[in-house]
Amino acid sequence: MPILLAEPGVGAISAAHLLVAWSHPGRCRSEAAFASLAGVNPVEASSGRITRHRLNRFGDRKLNRALHTIVNWRMLHAHLPTQRYLTRRRAQQKTDAEIRRCLKRYTARHLFRLMETANGNL
Numbered sequence: 001m002p003i004l005l006a007e008p009g010v011g012a013i014s015a016a017h018l019l020v021a022w023s024h025p026g027r028c029r030s031e032a033a034f035a036s037l038a039g040v041n042p043v044e045a046s047s048g049r050i051t052r053h054r055l056n057r058f059g060d061r062k063l064n065r066a067l068h069t070i071v072n073w074r075m076l077h078a079h080l081p082t083q084r085y086l087t088r089r090r091a092q093q094k095t096d097a098e099i100r101r102c103l104k105r106y107t108a109r110h111l112f113r114l115m116e117t118a119n120g121n122l
Contacts, residue, residue, distance in 0.1 A: 001015065001019060001115065001118050003114055003117075003118045004018060004019070004111065004114065004115070004118075007070075007111070007114070008073070008074055008077075008079050009069070009070040009071070009072075009073035009074045009077070009079065010070055010111075011069075013066070014066040014069055014070055017062050017063055017065070017066035018063065018066055018111055018115070019115070020062075021034075021037060021038065021060050021062070021063040022034065022112070022115050025116065025119050028112065031108070031109045031112040031113065034108055034109075034112040035105055035108040035109065035112075036056070036059065037059055037060055037063065038059050038060060038063040038064050038067055038104075038108050039056045039057065039058055039059025039060065039061070039063070039064045040056065040059075040064060040067060040101070040104040040105050040108050041056050041105065042054070042056075042101065042105065043056050052098065053098075053101065054101070064104075067104045067107055067108055067111075068100075068104065070107055071100055071103045071104050071107055072100075074103070074107075075100070075103070082103065085099070085102075085103065085106075086099060089102070
């Protein structure tokens with residue numbers, strides 16, 4: 001899908017993993033189901049006074065790696081919305097791992113919507 005390749009940080013291999021995991025419009029009924037399939041849905045890992053989340057260790061590992069590659073590219077190559085998000089979350093004392101988890105979830109949501117929209121236009 002050319003619409004995926006136009007996104008910053010999405011290369012041919014990452015786009016292929018996204019399409020294979022998504023496969024058809026009925027497979028994932030929502031963006032939350034797609035995030036769960038990718039293993040980027042938050043899992044509560046709180047203890048005591050601290051409330052936090054961690055990444056789900058289950059799901060499609062190739063899809064998770066594709067999202068990881070996309071997010072890392074955006075973090076390293078000055079993708080403006082990602083840089084703003086990093087600045088805001090670091091000001092909130094979030095660690096890079098927590099920020100990366102949130103960015104993966106956000107990216108999964110965005111790419112799922114793109115694939116759904118592109119499929120409706122075919």
